[in-house]
Amino acid sequence: MKGSRFGFDFVRAEDAALLTDLYELTMCASYFENGINETATFDLFVRKMPENRSYLLFAGLEQVLHYLEGMRFTEEQLDYLGRLGFKPDFLEYLSKFRFTGEVCAVPEGTVVFPEEPLIRVTAPVIEAQIIETYLLNTVSLQTALCTKASRVVHAARGRSVIEFGLRRTQGMDAGMKAARCAYIAGCNGTSNVLAGMRYGIPVFGTMAHSYVMFFEREVDSFRAFARTFPKGSTFLIDTYDDLRGAENAVTVAKEMAREGHTLSAVRLDSGDLLSLSREVRAILDRNGLGHVKIFASGDMDEYRVDDLVGRGAMIDAFGVGTRMSTSVDAPYLDVVYKLAGRVEGGRFIPTMKLSRGKVTLPGKKQVFRQRDADGRYVMDLVCLEDEAVEGEPLLRRMMEGGELVRRLPSLEEIRQHASRSLGNLPDALKRLSGAPPYPVVLSSRLRQISENLSGRLREHNGVA
Numbered sequence: 001m002k003g004s005r006f007g008f009d010f011v012r013a014e015d016a017a018l019l020t021d022l023y024e025l026t027m028c029a030s031y032f033e034n035g036i037n038e039t040a041t042f043d044l045f046v047r048k049m050p051e052n053r054s055y056l057l058f059a060g061l062e063q064v065l066h067y068l069e070g071m072r073f074t075e076e077q078l079d080y081l082g083r084l085g086f087k088p089d090f091l092e093y094l095s096k097f098r099f100t101g102e103v104c105a106v107p108e109g110t111v112v113f114p115e116e117p118l119i120r121v122t123a124p125v126i127e128a129q130i131i132e133t134y135l136l137n138t139v140s141l142q143t144a145l146c147t148k149a150s151r152v153v154h155a156a157r158g159r160s161v162i163e164f165g166l167r168r169t170q171g172m173d174a175g176m177k178a179a180r181c182a183y184i185a186g187c188n189g190t191s192n193v194l195a196g197m198r199y200g201i202p203v204f205g206t207m208a209h210s211y212v213m214f215f216e217r218e219v220d221s222f223r224a225f226a227r228t229f230p231k232g233s234t235f236l237i238d239t240y241d242d243l244r245g246a247e248n249a250v251t252v253a254k255e256m257a258r259e260g261h262t263l264s265a266v267r268l269d270s271g272d273l274l275s276l277s278r279e280v281r282a283i284l285d286r287n288g289l290g291h292v293k294i295f296a297s298g299d300m301d302e303y304r305v306d307d308l309v310g311r312g313a314m315i316d317a318f319g320v321g322t323r324m325s326t327s328v329d330a331p332y333l334d335v336v337y338k339l340a341g342r343v344e345g346g347r348f349i350p351t352m353k354l355s356r357g358k359v360t361l362p363g364k365k366q367v368f369r370q371r372d373a374d375g376r377y378v379m380d381l382v383c384l385e386d387e388a389v390e391g392e393p394l395l396r397r398m399m400e401g402g403e404l405v406r407r408l409p410s411l412e413e414i415r416q417h418a419s420r421s422l423g424n425l426p427d428a429l430k431r432l433s434g435a436p437p438y439p440v441v442l443s444s445r446l447r448q449i450s451e452n453l454s455g456r457l458r459e460h461n462g463v464a
Helices: 012-017 021-035 061-070 075-083 088-095 125-130 132-156 172-184 193-198 209-213 217-229 243-256 273-284 304-312 411-423 443-458
Strands: 039-046 102-105 117-122 160-163 234-236 265-268 293-297 317-320 335-344 347-350 365-371 377-384 396-400 440-442
Touching: 012 061, 012 075, 021 088, 021 125, 039 125, 061 102, 061 132, 061 396, 075 088, 117 125, 117 132, 117 317, 132 160, 132 172, 132 304, 132 317, 132 335, 132 411, 172 193, 172 411, 209 217, 209 234, 217 243, 234 243, 243 265, 243 273, 265 273, 273 293, 273 304, 335 365, 377 443, 440 443
Parallel strands: 160 317, 234 265, 265 293, 293 317, 377 440
Antiparallel strands: 039 117, 039 335, 102 117, 102 396, 335 347, 365 377
């Protein structure tokens, strides 16, 4: 891949077909050489939850669908694969590659649980296999980040949360996805300017300690900043002393008021935020600045936000960065992509994996969500696609013949859907730790087919 003029190696859109593990290509080459390309069905699902997670907020589907629509192999890529030893006839096949399959998926922004198919792909086996790595990479990161952000938003209990994590995410791509996922999950904006432009997310920023330190007096830094941004200024007040900083902010706020402008907020970034927020609030209120908000940042996550809010901190908004935007306590998900069946002689033949601790479910499946009278989620039932079951079917057809058959929602629509989905989650499942497991149940027919197939596969493969 050619480096950019900035000295970075970007994954260009036209390179995405090779963003895969080598074994995906070696398997596909072997299928091709042996004349195997019958239709197969794969399920993408989360095998088990990370610690302290009782639900997941599904994200990444939009990128998956765009990838499938545009996946192509370039001459440069084919030349490289040739140098790796792939044969000319397989490379010729790849030169004409187009995804032609069917995709069913849960809508982005939906609350989901382990063992539920989130994306179901039915396509010629080479097409279905070669896309595995990209799908897992995309869904794992974004679902982990979206889930983490939703927990922070819940902990804030209605207070504003701004995503501040760009400088410490694992690269530029992760930084963009973190901003997008945080917004889906209910954060009010991001510090990431490119994400603001690309996705239409509101952007927020204040000043750094270095800016304050560049001036001999803190109060002069506030005056200079207010001259440049008389509307919407936020002053960082903890560079030297929080309370002295608050007094300096009051001085400049009164000067701004005489010019017809209003100070929006002061920001605390260190120290005992509980006691400092109360003291700063008292200083502001005592000077008739009840409208000035207190913004807090610094090593925030859902646990610290929950503690501060629960103990009555006078904080109006939180800037949450590293720990949310890297999902520090659960930076990855156990997402897998497994074969559920194949067509043989015109018939669909279900299959399953029997590895200890990694057994999969056979067949084309659907998930039905059942609710109580208030619309709260009660239970999810995983069943075969053709079963008649009460509840809301979660998997929806997104692609047929390799083309989109459903309008993709806007980011605002995904955000609204996520808000509704989280709102219907029972309160007990929103606990930050110790939440009960949500019931995901297999239909009796799916259980029976799984048991029968397991017995046959063990017998055919000489497994005791």
